[in-house]
Amino acid sequence: MITVLSGGTGTPKLLEGLVKVSDPKNLNIIVNTLENDYFSGVYVAADIDTVMYTLAGIINTETWYGIENDTFITHETLKEINCPETLRIGDKDRATKIQKTMLMEKYPLSTVVNIQKNALGIKSEIKPMSNDKSNITIVTDQGEMKFHEFLIEKQGKPHVKDIFYNQVEPSPGLIESIEESEMVILGPSNPITSLWPIISMKHVVKTLEKAYVVGISPIIGNSPVSGPAAKFMNALGHDVSCFGVAKMYSKFLDKFIIDLVDVDYKDQIERLIPEAVVTNTNMKNIGDKMMLAKISLGEII
Ligand SMILES: C[C@H](OP(=O)(O)OP(=O)(O)OC[C@H]1O[C@@H](n2cnc3c(=O)[nH]c(N)nc32)[C@H](O)[C@@H]1O)C(=O)O
Numbered sequence: 001m002i003t004v005l006s007g008g009t010g011t012p013k014l015l016e017g018l019v020k021v022s023d024p025k026n027l028n029i030i031v032n033t034l035e036n037d038y039f040s041g042v043y044v045a046a047d048i049d050t051v052m053y054t055l056a057g058i059i060n061t062e063t064w065y066g067i068e069n070d071t072f073i074t075h076e077t078l079k080e081i082n083c084p085e086t087l088r089i090g091d092k093d094r095a096t097k098i099q100k101t102m103l104m105e106k107y108p109l110s111t112v113v114n115i116q117k118n119a120l121g122i123k124s125e126i127k128p129m130s131n132d133k134s135n136i137t138i139v140t141d142q143g144e145m146k147f148h149e150f151l152i153e154k155q156g157k158p159h160v161k162d163i164f165y166n167q168v169e170p171s172p173g174l175i176e177s178i179e180e181s182e183m184v185i186l187g188p189s190n191p192i193t194s195l196w197p198i199i200s201m202k203h204v205v206k207t208l209e210k211a212y213v214v215g216i217s218p219i220i221g222n223s224p225v226s227g228p229a230a231k232f233m234n235a236l237g238h239d240v241s242c243f244g245v246a247k248m249y250s251k252f253l254d255k256f257i258i259d260l261v262d263v264d265y266k267d268q269i270e271r272l273i274p275e276a277v278v279t280n281t282n283m284k285n286i287g288d289k290m291m292l293a294k295i296s297l298g299e300i301i
């Protein structure tokens, strides 16, 4: 089994390649839940829905959230009746979220995700990192705010001074699934708000130290391909580079894949961890995604 830690939009792109070059039944995706919250009366597990839709082949690949060719009648009507929603949620996507909200009255999130991913014909395992309620606070020069207020209402503009979130328990079977994996892939997602919340849970670091762990840098040169990762890394004093990310993961990382433009970091990184591999990591098409997936699996040296 191959376990992949995922959040946001970076790792789902890699997943599109992984399911083409390896058996989807052999994949176990552990997904960030830090940003989960109620919006417009429904429970939104954004990173989980993005992984589900990506593995079901129905993801909107412009936005990396929601379902391709979805309509927005309810979203527009909410605006017309002066009840605008923060997230632009499509009608089909909202149905999935309404079902998730209703099922969560009876079952824990991990069970609900299992029901929904099986109904979408997905063969891979998808595990929320935790069934506990997460919450994250972004401390900025404009005061403290929730993740989506920062990202959407403020368009990621404020200067970030600190980030903090509550500690949650790993979901059932998460630790065991890492122990049973022949490889753990830390996908190219935001190291601060997508992967570190998973890594920092009880027993995860000690379990990763015993596993074979491959990471892919989400930072190319001195900036992320998308999103607020640079502001978050700066706020917490990390160098915004593949080297800064390698340092974060160095305790348990066995191989780190960095972009061609970062070739000069290879020697420095190999003083921290056993192996750094230099290749194109900017996934612009399915060919890039399959190539990066194969290199992550060690099939191409
Ligand atoms: C809004 C969202 O940001 P965030 O919550 O930070 O989402 P992620 O956890 O996915 O972080 C984005 C993260 O992903 C990296 N990324 C994206 N595409 C690529 C790629 O083709 N190659 C590569 N090496 N990294 C990639 C990106 O640099 C960010 O650091 C969001 O951005 O959607």
Ligand SMILES: O=c1nc2n(C[C@H](O)[C@H](O)[C@H](O)CO)c3cc(O)ccc3cc-2c(=O)[nH]1
Pocket (backbone or CB within 6 Å): 007, 008, 009, 035, 044, 045, 046, 047, 049, 050, 064, 065, 066, 086, 087, 088, 089, 090, 093, 148, 151, 152
């Ligand atoms: O920046 C946005 N992110 C939107 N997201 C993404 C979400 O904000 C997450 O932050 C990303 O998935 C990155 O983690 C959505 C996710 C959903 O599952 C459903 C709807 C949306 C809508 C938006 C949106 O309007 N703007």
Ligand SMILES: [Mg+2]
Pocket (backbone or CB within 6 Å): 007, 008, 009, 035, 047, 190, 193, 194
């Ligand atoms: Mg994210």
